[in-house]
Amino acid sequence: MPIKEEPPKTGDMYRCQTCDLEIHITQPCSCETPAVEFTCCNKPLKKVTALPAGMPT
Numbered sequence: 440m441p442i443k444e445e446p447p448k449t450g451d452m453y454r455c456q457t458c459d460l461e462i463h464i465t466q467p468c469s470c471e472t473p474a475v476e477f478t479c480c481n482k483p484l485k486k487v488t489a490l491p492a493g494m495p496t
Contacts, residue, residue: 446473447486454487455479461487 447453451464457480468475477484 446475451486451488453477453484455482455484457482460484 446468447464448467449464453462453464454460460479462477462484
């Protein structure tokens with residue numbers, strides 16, 4: 440999945456909508472022009488990052 444809006448940051452999570460594989464970003468891309476892609480089951484992963492419980496929005 441090309442990340443067009445902004446590259447993944449530390450703490451972001453992505454999930455496969457078919458098999459529920461999850462990717463948790465622990466080290467962000469530091470390339471000058473990031474071109475990050477996450478796919479599983481031949482489909483792009485969906486960003487599912489959420490604030491931890493009790494955190495203000």
